[in-house]
Amino acid sequence: MPVSITSSQTTDRQVTHLALDRPETLNALTPDMRDHLIDLLAQASADPDVRAVVLTGTGRGFCSGADLRGGAPGGERVAGDVSRTLRLGAQRLICAVLDCEKPVIAAVNGTAAGLGAHLAFACDLVLAAESARFIEVFVRRGLVPDGGGAYLLPRLIGPRRAKELMFFGDALTAPDAERLGLVNRVVPDGELDKTAREWAARLAAGPTRALALTKQLVNDSLDADRAAAFAAEAAAQEINMTTADAREGVTSFVERREPRFRGR
Numbered sequence: 001m002p003v004s005i006t007s008s009q010t011t012d013r014q015v016t017h018l019a020l021d022r023p024e025t026l027n028a029l030t031p032d033m034r035d036h037l038i039d040l041l042a043q044a045s046a047d048p049d050v051r052a053v054v055l056t057g058t059g060r061g062f063c064s065g066a067d068l069r070g071g072a073p074g075g076e077r078v079a080g081d082v083s084r085t086l087r088l089g090a091q092r093l094i095c096a097v098l099d100c101e102k103p104v105i106a107a108v109n110g111t112a113a114g115l116g117a118h119l120a121f122a123c124d125l126v127l128a129a130e131s132a133r134f135i136e137v138f139v140r141r142g143l144v145p146d147g148g149g150a151y152l153l154p155r156l157i158g159p160r161r162a163k164e165l166m167f168f169g170d171a172l173t174a175p176d177a178e179r180l181g182l183v184n185r186v187v188p189d190g191e192l193d194k195t196a197r198e199w200a201a202r203l204a205a206g207p208t209r210a211l212a213l214t215k216q217l218v219n220d221s222l223d224a225d226r227a228a229a230f231a232a233e234a235a236a237q238e239i240n241m242t243t244a245d246a247r248e249g250v251t252s253f254v255e256r257r258e259p260r261f262r263g264r
Contacts, residue, residue, distance in 0.1 A: 014051040014263070015200040016044045016102075023059025026111055028067040034093050041096040041104075051263045052203040053100065054196050055123060056107040063116025065137060066090065066147075090115050090147035097122040098219055101212040103203045107196035108132040108174070109189070115147040121182060122152060124215060127196050128174040129189040134182065139169040155222050157181055207245035208263035 011017070018040055020027035029037075044050045057063055066089075097104055097119065106123035113135040120126055120134070136153075138145045145166055153162035157180045165172065177183040187195045203211065213236040221229045240246050244264045252259035 011050060013201060014049060014204040015054060015197070016040075016047075016050045016052070017054045018056070020055075020057040020063050023057075023061070025067065026059070026061030026064035026113075027057040027116070028064045028069075029093075029115060030067045031089065034066075034089060038093055038096045041100050045099070045101045048263065050102055051206075051208045052200040053102050053104045054107055054200050055097075055104060055119070056193075056196065057109050059110070061110040061116075062106075062108045062112040062132065063119055064111055065114025065116045068141075086146050090118075094118060094122045094148040094152075101215075102208070103211055103215065105196055105199055105203075107192050108134075108183075109192055111135065113137045114145075118145075118147040118149045118152060121156060122148065125199065126183045127192060127199065128177060128183045128186050129192045130174055130186055131189050132174040132177075132186075134172040134174075134177050136165045136169050139167060204263075205261060207243070207249065207259075207261045209243045209245060210240050213240050 018037065020029070020033070020037075022028060022030075022033070041053070044053050093115075103125065104123045106120040106126045108120050108126060108128040110129070110131060111133050112120045113133075114137045117134045117136065136145060136149065138149075149166070150162070153165065156162075161180060172180075172182075174183060174186045178186045185195070217229075217232055217236055220232060224232065245259075245261045248261060249259050
């Protein structure tokens with residue numbers, strides 16, 4: 001019997017809600033589940049009627065990482081197999097979040113470990129329930145962090161904090177994650193869904209193309225020098241000024257009223 005994979009995918013008021021749905025494994029990601037999630041993010045990115053995405057988990061966990069029960073490391077390998085698997089798997093998933101043209105909110109309802117933690121950290125905004133925990137679990141398994149962790153964490157909290165989390169693999173509580181800057185806001189468990197929907201509704205009512213360009217500028221700025229960042233900013237402004245939402249924003253300011261953005 002096939003496992004139910006990602007998602008009670010629903011779109012409500014121009015917000016796509018994606019729920020990882022293997023609660024018996026704390027939503028550990030199988031290859032099929034991961035690939036399906038990548039496809040859903042690509043669809044949301046390309047769909048003009050989708051203006052924000054919320055990603056969460058069902059049950060007690062957000063995502064416990066990749067499902068390792070398919071077999072332990074070892075046995076005969078062909079050179080390049082591991083790097084190819086990572087490039088086409090975990091790394092492609094993180095890229096799907098980072099490159100999604102719609103803002104993505106992680107609503108972390110429970111444990112986020114390994115790739116599951118990196119999946120949350122790749123999102124544009126992170127809300128966490130008070131009971132949520134984040135664990136760089138790789139060192140506990142004798143593994144090197146994957147799924148972009150060594151790229152994301154130093155950029156979010158600096159190299160020393162990133163090394164501390166990755167070297168020791170200790171569980172990080174939601175309040176501690178907020179203090180370090182990994183989480184935007186911690187809310188009571190019972191208010192997580194409500195808060196995520198409120199934030200998503202605000203994003204969905206915003207200037208969608210401007211948000212997409214802003215996301216790209218911020219993400220790219222971490223790897224760009226000043227000249228490249230300023231050139232990208234100028235190009236983004238040039239593109240954005242052709243949108244109906246930009247015209248509406250200026251018009252509403254002149255007319256002294258609230259703007260009515262359409263995502264176009």
